[in-house]
Amino acid sequence: MPEMPEVESIKRTLEKNINGQVIKNVIVLLPRMIKYPDSISYVKMLSGHKIKQIQRRGKYLIMQMDNEIMAVFHLRMTGRLCYVNKNKQEDKYERIIFELNNGDKLIYADTRTLGTLYCIKPGELDKIKGLYELGPEPLSAEFTLEYLQSKLKNNRGKIKSFLLNQKNIAGLGNIYVDESLFLAGIYPETKACNINKKKAGKLIEAVNKVIKDGINDGGTTFRDYVNGKGEKGTHQEKLFVYGRDKKQCKKCGTIIEKIKVGGRGTCFCPHCQKLIK
DNA sequence: AGAGGAGCCTGAGCGC
DNA sequence: TGCGCTCAGGCTCCTC
Numbered sequence: 381m382p383e384m385p386e387v388e389s390i391k392r393t394l395e396k397n398i399n400g401q402v403i404k405n406v407i408v409l410l411p412r413m414i415k416y417p418d419s420i421s422y423v424k425m426l427s428g429h430k431i432k433q434i435q436r437r438g439k440y441l442i443m444q445m446d447n448e449i450m451a452v453f454h455l456r457m458t459g460r461l462c463y464v465n466k467n468k469q470e471d472k473y474e475r476i477i478f479e480l481n482n483g484d485k486l487i488y489a490d491t492r493t494l495g496t497l498y499c500i501k502p503g504e505l506d507k508i509k510g511l512y513e514l515g516p517e518p519l520s521a522e523f524t525l526e527y528l529q530s531k532l533k534n535n536r537g538k539i540k541s542f543l544l545n546q547k548n549i550a551g552l553g554n555i556y557v558d559e560s561l562f563l564a565g566i567y568p569e570t571k572a573c574n575i576n577k578k579k580a581g582k583l584i585e586a587v588n589k590v591i592k593d594g595i596n597d598g599g600t601t602f603r604d605y606v607n608g609k610g611e612k613g614t615h616q617e618k619l620f621v622y623g624r625d626k627k628q629c630k631k632c633g634t635i636i637e638k639i640k641v642g643g644r645g646t647c648f649c650p651h652c653q654k655l656i657k
Numbered sequence: 658a659g660a661g662g663a664g665c666c667t668g669a670g671c672g673c
Numbered sequence: 674t675g676c677g678c679t680c681a682g683g684c685t686c687c688t689c
Contacts, residue, residue: 381682439683456683458667473667492666494683510684537660546684554682603669603681643662644682 382455384439384518384551385594386605386613390461391436393608397463398443398486402430407477413490414476416498416507425449425499426478438514438550452498452508453488458604459495462487491604514550518591523549528580535572541642542572543587552587555600558622558647560586567655568641568648574656593618621647 382390403426411419430446441461443451453461458473466483476497478486488497498508506512515531516522535542542548543557552560561568563586566579575583599605599613602623606612616623620630625638625647634651 383683454683456666457681490666491668492681494666496684535659541660544683642660645680 381457381553381555381602382439382459382599382605383553383556383594384436385556385591385597385615386599386607387436387439387441387455387551388595389599389607389613390455391434391441391608393611394461394463394486395434397484397608398431398480399433400430401484402481403427403478403486404481405479407479408475409477410475410493413488413493413495413497414499415496416500422497422499426451437511438517438546439553440508440511440514448502450498450500452500452511454496454510455490456492456494456496458491460487460489460604460606460610461608462489462606462610463608464610510546513547515546515548517550518552518587523584523588525577525581525584528584529577532572532575532580537572538568538641539566539570539572539575539583540568540644540646544642544644549587551591554644554646555602555619555622556587556590556594559590559620562586562621562649562653563589565653567653568639568646570656576656579656621649623647 406423406426408419408423414422432444432446435442439454441453464485464487471487471489473489473491474487475490476488480486500507516527531548540557543552564582594600594615597613597615598607600615601612602616621636624636627636629636629649629652632651634649636647636649638645638647640646
Protein backbone atom coordinates (compact mmCIF):
# COMPACT_ATOMS: atom_id res chain seq x y z
CA MET A 381 0.00 0.00 0.00
CA PRO A 382 2.06 2.86 -1.29
CA GLU A 383 2.22 5.96 0.86
CA MET A 384 4.53 8.90 0.34
CA PRO A 385 7.85 7.09 1.09
CA GLU A 386 6.90 4.23 -1.24
CA VAL A 387 5.84 6.57 -4.04
CA GLU A 388 9.05 8.56 -3.57
CA SER A 389 11.06 5.33 -3.82
CA ILE A 390 9.26 4.43 -7.03
CA LYS A 391 10.01 7.88 -8.42
CA ARG A 392 13.70 7.60 -7.56
CA THR A 393 14.12 4.13 -9.00
CA LEU A 394 12.24 5.00 -12.18
CA GLU A 395 13.73 8.35 -13.10
CA LYS A 396 17.17 7.09 -14.11
CA ASN A 397 15.55 4.72 -16.57
CA ILE A 398 12.71 6.72 -18.06
CA ASN A 399 13.77 10.38 -18.13
CA GLY A 400 14.42 11.32 -21.75
CA GLN A 401 12.81 8.20 -23.19
CA VAL A 402 10.14 8.36 -25.87
CA ILE A 403 6.85 6.48 -25.45
CA LYS A 404 6.37 4.60 -28.69
CA ASN A 405 2.92 3.28 -27.89
CA VAL A 406 0.49 2.78 -25.01
CA ILE A 407 -1.47 -0.45 -24.62
CA VAL A 408 -4.53 -0.07 -22.42
CA LEU A 409 -5.59 -3.50 -21.17
CA LEU A 410 -8.18 -2.14 -18.73
CA PRO A 411 -9.69 1.13 -20.00
CA ARG A 412 -11.68 1.89 -16.85
CA MET A 413 -8.44 2.65 -15.00
CA ILE A 414 -8.11 5.84 -17.08
CA LYS A 415 -10.23 8.37 -15.23
CA TYR A 416 -9.55 11.36 -17.46
CA PRO A 417 -9.91 11.95 -20.33
CA ASP A 418 -10.89 8.64 -22.03
CA SER A 419 -8.57 5.79 -22.91
CA ILE A 420 -8.41 6.65 -26.64
CA SER A 421 -7.40 10.26 -25.99
CA TYR A 422 -4.98 9.04 -23.34
CA VAL A 423 -3.10 6.89 -25.84
CA LYS A 424 -3.04 9.70 -28.41
CA MET A 425 -1.78 12.31 -25.97
CA LEU A 426 1.20 10.21 -24.90
CA SER A 427 2.24 8.19 -27.93
CA GLY A 428 5.32 9.54 -29.71
CA HIS A 429 6.22 11.91 -26.89
CA LYS A 430 9.30 12.16 -24.73
CA ILE A 431 9.23 11.83 -20.95
CA LYS A 432 10.97 14.96 -19.65
CA GLN A 433 10.90 13.96 -16.00
CA ILE A 434 8.96 12.14 -13.32
CA GLN A 435 7.83 13.95 -10.18
CA ARG A 436 5.96 13.12 -7.00
CA ARG A 437 3.36 15.15 -5.11
CA GLY A 438 1.74 13.47 -2.09
CA LYS A 439 1.00 9.94 -3.26
CA TYR A 440 0.72 10.98 -6.90
CA LEU A 441 3.33 10.28 -9.56
CA ILE A 442 3.48 12.79 -12.39
CA MET A 443 5.22 12.22 -15.73
CA GLN A 444 6.00 15.52 -17.44
CA MET A 445 5.97 15.10 -21.21
CA ASP A 446 7.72 17.21 -23.83
CA ASN A 447 4.34 18.39 -25.19
CA GLU A 448 3.43 19.91 -21.78
CA ILE A 449 1.06 17.02 -21.10
CA MET A 450 1.14 15.48 -17.63
CA ALA A 451 0.47 11.78 -17.15
CA VAL A 452 -0.65 11.33 -13.56
CA PHE A 453 -0.80 8.07 -11.59
CA HIS A 454 -2.31 7.25 -8.22
CA LEU A 455 -1.49 3.71 -7.14
CA ARG A 456 -4.07 3.43 -4.33
CA MET A 457 -3.51 0.10 -2.59
CA THR A 458 -2.07 -2.36 -5.06
CA GLY A 459 -0.83 -0.28 -7.99
CA ARG A 460 2.76 -0.82 -9.16
CA LEU A 461 4.74 1.11 -11.73
CA CYS A 462 7.81 -0.79 -12.91
CA TYR A 463 10.44 -0.42 -15.59
CA VAL A 464 11.08 -3.78 -17.24
CA ASN A 465 13.37 -4.74 -20.05
CA LYS A 466 12.16 -6.31 -23.22
CA ASN A 467 12.66 -9.93 -22.25
CA LYS A 468 10.86 -9.94 -18.94
CA GLN A 469 7.80 -12.15 -18.85
CA GLU A 470 4.47 -10.57 -18.24
CA ASP A 471 2.83 -9.81 -14.94
CA LYS A 472 -0.61 -11.35 -14.47
CA TYR A 473 -1.94 -8.00 -13.29
CA GLU A 474 -0.62 -5.73 -16.04
CA ARG A 475 -3.23 -3.07 -16.83
CA ILE A 476 -1.45 -0.41 -18.91
CA ILE A 477 1.78 -0.89 -20.88
CA PHE A 478 3.98 1.97 -22.09
CA GLU A 479 6.25 0.70 -24.86
CA LEU A 480 9.42 2.73 -25.07
CA ASN A 481 11.58 3.49 -28.08
CA ASN A 482 14.51 1.43 -26.76
CA GLY A 483 12.31 -1.69 -26.61
CA ASP A 484 11.91 -1.68 -22.82
CA LYS A 485 8.57 -1.08 -21.14
CA LEU A 486 7.03 0.87 -18.32
CA ILE A 487 4.31 -1.32 -16.83
CA TYR A 488 1.37 -0.23 -14.72
CA ALA A 489 0.15 -3.32 -12.85
CA ASP A 490 -2.62 -3.40 -10.26
CA THR A 491 -4.15 -6.43 -8.55
CA ARG A 492 -7.29 -4.79 -7.25
CA THR A 493 -7.56 -2.23 -10.05
CA LEU A 494 -8.39 0.61 -7.70
CA GLY A 495 -5.57 2.83 -8.97
CA THR A 496 -6.36 5.88 -11.10
CA LEU A 497 -4.62 7.25 -14.19
CA TYR A 498 -5.07 10.67 -15.79
CA CYS A 499 -3.65 12.70 -18.61
CA ILE A 500 -4.03 16.46 -18.42
CA LYS A 501 -3.05 19.55 -20.38
CA PRO A 502 -1.58 22.66 -18.75
CA GLY A 503 -4.30 24.40 -16.74
CA GLU A 504 -6.32 21.24 -16.23
CA LEU A 505 -4.99 20.46 -12.75
CA ASP A 506 -8.47 20.92 -11.33
CA LYS A 507 -9.55 17.79 -13.22
CA ILE A 508 -7.75 15.84 -10.51
CA LYS A 509 -9.42 17.10 -7.38
CA GLY A 510 -7.29 15.11 -4.95
CA LEU A 511 -4.08 16.46 -6.46
CA TYR A 512 -5.40 19.99 -6.72
CA GLU A 513 -6.42 20.12 -3.07
CA LEU A 514 -3.35 18.49 -1.50
CA GLY A 515 -1.97 19.99 1.70
CA PRO A 516 1.73 20.59 2.38
CA GLU A 517 4.29 17.81 2.21
CA PRO A 518 5.98 16.48 5.35
CA LEU A 519 9.64 17.62 5.47
CA SER A 520 8.74 20.76 3.50
CA ALA A 521 9.09 24.40 4.54
CA GLU A 522 5.28 24.79 4.47
CA PHE A 523 4.74 22.10 7.10
CA THR A 524 5.18 24.39 10.10
CA LEU A 525 3.90 24.48 13.67
CA GLU A 526 1.81 27.56 12.82
CA TYR A 527 0.21 25.76 9.88
CA LEU A 528 -0.53 22.59 11.85
CA GLN A 529 -1.95 24.46 14.82
CA SER A 530 -4.24 26.56 12.64
CA LYS A 531 -5.63 23.38 11.03
CA LEU A 532 -5.96 21.42 14.29
CA LYS A 533 -7.74 24.26 16.05
CA ASN A 534 -10.84 24.09 13.85
CA ASN A 535 -11.06 20.31 13.58
CA ARG A 536 -13.35 18.43 15.93
CA GLY A 537 -12.63 15.03 14.42
CA LYS A 538 -10.11 12.48 15.62
CA ILE A 539 -6.40 13.11 15.09
CA LYS A 540 -6.00 9.87 13.15
CA SER A 541 -8.65 10.93 10.62
CA PHE A 542 -7.11 14.40 10.48
CA LEU A 543 -3.71 12.99 9.54
CA LEU A 544 -5.18 10.68 6.90
CA ASN A 545 -6.91 13.62 5.19
CA GLN A 546 -4.63 14.59 2.30
CA LYS A 547 -5.96 18.17 2.38
CA ASN A 548 -4.27 18.63 5.75
CA ILE A 549 -0.95 16.89 5.03
CA ALA A 550 -0.01 15.22 1.76
CA GLY A 551 1.25 11.68 1.63
CA LEU A 552 0.41 10.00 4.93
CA GLY A 553 -1.49 6.70 4.90
CA ASN A 554 -2.56 4.21 7.52
CA ILE A 555 0.90 2.82 8.32
CA TYR A 556 2.77 6.10 8.74
CA VAL A 557 -0.10 7.72 10.64
CA ASP A 558 -0.13 4.93 13.24
CA GLU A 559 3.65 5.16 13.53
CA SER A 560 3.63 8.97 13.81
CA LEU A 561 1.02 8.90 16.58
CA PHE A 562 3.06 6.31 18.46
CA LEU A 563 6.24 8.39 18.26
CA ALA A 564 4.37 11.51 19.35
CA GLY A 565 2.72 9.60 22.22
CA ILE A 566 -0.81 10.51 21.14
CA TYR A 567 -3.83 8.17 21.39
CA PRO A 568 -5.40 7.96 17.90
CA GLU A 569 -8.91 8.91 19.03
CA THR A 570 -7.76 12.16 20.61
CA LYS A 571 -9.70 15.08 19.18
CA ALA A 572 -7.54 17.12 16.81
CA CYS A 573 -8.59 20.38 18.48
CA ASN A 574 -7.39 19.11 21.88
CA ILE A 575 -3.78 18.91 20.75
CA ASN A 576 -1.80 21.76 22.29
CA LYS A 577 1.23 23.57 20.91
CA LYS A 578 3.77 21.31 22.59
CA LYS A 579 2.11 18.12 21.34
CA ALA A 580 1.65 19.60 17.87
CA GLY A 581 5.40 20.23 17.80
CA LYS A 582 6.04 16.61 18.78
CA LEU A 583 3.66 15.48 16.08
CA ILE A 584 5.51 17.42 13.38
CA GLU A 585 8.80 15.89 14.53
CA ALA A 586 7.24 12.43 14.56
CA VAL A 587 5.68 12.73 11.09
CA ASN A 588 8.93 14.04 9.62
CA LYS A 589 11.00 11.28 11.23
CA VAL A 590 8.68 8.48 10.18
CA ILE A 591 8.54 9.72 6.59
CA LYS A 592 12.30 10.29 6.39
CA ASP A 593 13.10 6.85 7.80
CA GLY A 594 10.57 5.27 5.46
CA ILE A 595 12.21 6.89 2.44
CA ASN A 596 15.70 5.90 3.62
CA ASP A 597 14.56 2.28 3.93
CA GLY A 598 13.05 2.27 0.44
CA GLY A 599 9.49 2.08 1.78
CA THR A 600 7.42 -0.44 3.73
CA THR A 601 6.33 -3.70 2.10
CA PHE A 602 3.44 -5.52 3.73
CA ARG A 603 1.87 -7.14 0.74
CA ASP A 604 2.13 -5.72 -2.72
CA TYR A 605 4.50 -2.78 -2.69
CA VAL A 606 7.62 -2.85 -4.87
CA ASN A 607 9.66 0.06 -6.21
CA GLY A 608 10.25 0.97 -9.87
CA LYS A 609 12.67 -1.94 -10.22
CA GLY A 610 10.35 -4.47 -8.60
CA GLU A 611 12.24 -4.55 -5.27
CA LYS A 612 10.61 -4.61 -1.81
CA GLY A 613 11.24 -2.02 0.91
CA THR A 614 12.67 -2.80 4.35
CA HIS A 615 10.95 -0.32 6.66
CA GLN A 616 8.42 -2.96 7.84
CA GLU A 617 11.17 -4.32 10.11
CA LYS A 618 11.33 -1.04 12.01
CA LEU A 619 7.63 -0.44 12.66
CA PHE A 620 6.59 0.09 16.28
CA VAL A 621 2.83 -0.48 16.10
CA TYR A 622 1.43 -1.05 12.61
CA GLY A 623 0.76 -4.77 12.07
CA ARG A 624 2.04 -5.57 15.58
CA ASP A 625 -1.23 -6.04 17.51
CA LYS A 626 -1.00 -8.64 20.30
CA LYS A 627 2.78 -8.20 20.28
CA GLN A 628 4.84 -6.38 22.90
CA CYS A 629 5.56 -2.68 22.55
CA LYS A 630 9.23 -2.24 21.62
CA LYS A 631 9.52 0.61 24.12
CA CYS A 632 7.60 -0.52 27.21
CA GLY A 633 6.59 -4.14 26.71
CA THR A 634 2.84 -3.46 26.94
CA ILE A 635 0.71 -5.48 24.50
CA ILE A 636 -0.13 -3.49 21.35
CA GLU A 637 -3.88 -3.19 20.75
CA LYS A 638 -5.93 -2.84 17.60
CA ILE A 639 -9.13 -0.82 17.23
CA LYS A 640 -11.08 0.82 14.42
CA VAL A 641 -10.84 4.57 13.98
CA GLY A 642 -12.81 6.18 11.18
CA GLY A 643 -13.22 2.73 9.64
CA ARG A 644 -9.46 2.06 9.58
CA GLY A 645 -7.59 -0.64 11.45
CA THR A 646 -5.51 1.20 14.04
CA CYS A 647 -2.68 -0.19 16.16
CA PHE A 648 -1.43 1.60 19.26
CA CYS A 649 0.34 1.09 22.57
CA PRO A 650 -2.09 1.75 25.45
CA HIS A 651 0.79 2.74 27.72
CA CYS A 652 2.86 4.97 25.42
CA GLN A 653 -0.07 6.76 23.74
CA LYS A 654 -2.30 8.94 25.90
CA LEU A 655 -5.71 10.40 25.21
CA ILE A 656 -5.54 14.19 25.46
CA LYS A 657 -8.68 15.81 26.85
C1' DA B 658 -19.66 22.73 6.66
C1' DG B 659 -17.70 18.95 8.46
C1' DA B 660 -17.90 14.14 9.98
C1' DG B 661 -18.98 9.42 9.05
C1' DG B 662 -20.11 5.54 6.23
C1' DA B 663 -20.68 2.94 1.72
C1' DG B 664 -18.62 1.48 -2.35
C1' DC B 665 -15.02 0.43 -5.45
C1' DC B 666 -11.90 -4.07 -6.15
C1' DT B 667 -9.30 -8.85 -5.53
C1' DG B 668 -6.80 -12.04 -2.77
C1' DA B 669 -5.51 -13.97 1.68
C1' DG B 670 -6.83 -16.06 5.73
C1' DC B 671 -10.07 -17.95 8.68
C1' DG B 672 -13.85 -21.08 10.63
C1' DC B 673 -16.78 -24.68 9.67
C1' DT C 674 -11.57 -29.48 -0.28
C1' DG C 675 -14.40 -25.71 -0.55
C1' DC C 676 -17.62 -22.35 0.69
C1' DG C 677 -18.69 -17.92 2.66
C1' DC C 678 -17.29 -14.39 5.48
C1' DT C 679 -14.03 -10.65 6.90
C1' DC C 680 -10.27 -7.80 6.24
C1' DA C 681 -6.84 -5.07 3.79
C1' DG C 682 -6.98 0.52 2.71
C1' DG C 683 -7.00 5.45 -0.51
C1' DC C 684 -10.19 8.02 -2.18
C1' DT C 685 -14.80 9.71 -3.96
C1' DC C 686 -19.43 10.23 -3.31
C1' DC C 687 -23.37 10.52 -0.54
C1' DT C 688 -26.03 11.46 3.67
C1' DC C 689 -26.83 13.44 8.05
